[in-house]
Amino acid sequence: MAVSRPTILIPSFNTGPLLLETVEAALATGYPVRVVIDGSTDGSETLLEDLTATDNQLRVHILPQNQGKGAAVLFGLEKSLEDGFTHALAMDADGQHPADSVTAFLELSSRHPEAAIFGRPVFDDSAPALRVNGRKISNFWANLETLGWGIDDSLFGMRLYPIRKLIETLEETRFARRFDFDPEVAVRLAWKGVPIVNLPTPVRYIDPEDGGVSQFRYLRDNTLLTWMHFRLMIGFLIRSPWLGMRGENPLLHLSPPAR
Structure with a gap:
């Protein structure tokens, strides 16, 4: 693989003033930043x-x-690919993902450019118990669907991807376009044999009183995840003989144990 050239990629939908705070923090790392305003109606752009x-x-x-x-x-x-970048570090625009962790992601990726680097959330007291415990269900299914390839957290959005591999993965399905993006591409990258390294990453939840926003809708998004895992299980059953011959994630030993 050619010398890595990374960018920070921030998708945003109605994140208000937190968007500016997030982008300024990302720019302060010294790396190029690409923002995609996804049809926002709050004027945050x-x-x-x-x-x-x-x-x-x-x-x-x-x-x-x-x-x-x-x-x-x-x-x-x-x-980003048109601009010559090889890797993209995805960060949410709502202030949950710390720019302080950017360097750790990019340094790890520079040593293993073939890998996807997945943040494994380290929660503090601000994390809602319902969100912390609920994600365990999705994590269980994601690891079953990949024969334990090593996905510590299937929902956390701070990740560094090899751009071509992720585009190729998304072009193979019409799904993974909404809230199902993070868990579905995690499973599909594992199916393709892309090594995954898990990096412990602090996460914060900002109270609405302090400007925090969330696009998560409990019924809508959990229904979407349930349908997604049903589809992925069918795909897993079709692929399971091949997945069994694929071997172990070659960089699994770099990943700290899942909590």
């Missing part, structure tokens, strides 16, 4: 106008209609 005019490390793409996180990421990946 205007907060980036001054930065876009003065910082040549920042590019902002605006989608006219909301298409979902996965679709926004795919759009950003394609634009």
